[in-house]
Amino acid sequence: MKRRGFLGIAGGAVALVLGRKAAAQVRIENGMESVVRDLTAGATVREGRVTLVVARLADNGYAVPLRVSVQSPMTQTERVKSITLLSPRNPRPLMATFHFGEDAPRAEVATRVRLNGTQRVMALAALSDGSFWSASAQVEVTESACLDAS
Amino acid sequence: MAARISVPATAKKGDTVEIRIAIQHPMETGFRFDVNGRAIPKNVINRVTCRFGGEEIFRAELGSGIAANPFLDFFAAVEESGTFEFEWVDDAGVRGAETAKIVVS
């Protein structure tokens, strides 16, 4: 093995381990830290497992369809208890919490949210093992083209 | 409150079925003002539950961040025939309920 290659691999392996630990705590939007802390009782929020599907550019901030799902076997012992939708820019950051019954086959919900301006919407999943996972998605929300006094 | 439910009429034992509910409701945020400048009080559907065989299989706690005429789409596993029972309530205490049957073979 060439020297550079070996160092490359070793360096890469070290970076991977460090990377895993360093990226473990997901970045929380400004102003949301306390809201998230209340929900997680201070536990670490990890990035991953959660998929948030929402338009990059909303048609209108009054109704933005989104779908959130969490990778999980959904068994009695290993499942998703709830998913919470959070908004850093809405007047009320807590948008919704979806609780899944014990026999729920999929931790997946779709709904329509109101977004008060361009922001990074966050989905927070609480798992049965006490861990928390999240994903976020940037959504551009524009003003209506025309004034409407109708 | 007008509401529409989408549940498959039939399914095989063990199937995962998609359930959808749409409820007509303004989900008043409490941040709007009427023509006289008075604040319109907040009134949103704050809870929607779905039961099957008497057991709660899904519960949504909603806030004003959910769009008007709330729409929910979720999944359930069905082992036997039965009735899905939906209930919801808004901040003013007005309740709504609907049911949908499914035949499982």
Place this chain on the structure above:
Amino acid sequence: MGGRRWRAGRRDREDRRQLKRLLALAFLAGTALAADRPTPLKSGVEFTGADARALQADEFANPGMLWVARGEKLWSEPAGVSGKSCADCHGDAVKSMKGVAARAVNLDGRIENCRTEQQQARAFEPESQGLLSLSAYVAFQSRGMPISIPGTADVQASVQRGREIYHRRMGQLNLSCSQCHDDHWGRKLAAETVSQGHPNGFPAYRLSWESVGSLARRIRACYSGIRAEMPEYGSPDLQDLQAYLAWRAQGLAMESPGVRR
């Protein structure tokens, strides 16, 4: 940056009168003069965003269907002194109302007429839940059918008056409907794309309204957009514009309840 040239205001008065006469003749003959209508004819749904388009296509998720469902219930409810429901005279709406909205130039007016004259009930308020629900339900029975309005003299006269209003500059922004919807459809207005201004999606669920609304409301919204005084519901100007829009959209399929921004 290619695209359409700014045509408005170029024709002089004499040419416009000539054109009006020509158009009237063409209309009498039952043909539509191509120059007066955008080509190709495109529904508003093609100018909305992907989410709105998907919502319109999904018959369950389409929020307007909540009003259609309500309308279906109202259809069978007795009302007024008559104690009659719509169903009592019109039977099953799926049969009797098929095509009605595709041919109507003033659906709301006709519903109100039935309400006050036949059912002898108090008129619905414009944009009231009752009127929106019934008009959504009736319009839904024409979904997929092409707009095709009667060629009667009074409709023709209304279309003519509506055409004039459509081409008239108005409001503080001094814009005519034609300048945006004939000359600049397909181009951007802020983050939105200007549509051709067709009525085939109405009554429509407008996301910004968080409700189904009538074509009249949508036209009023346009007036406020150009900072003009909004015409009153039921006013002649509004009715004439609706007639012209229907004439102009002939051939386009009804989409009600449409979903728009």
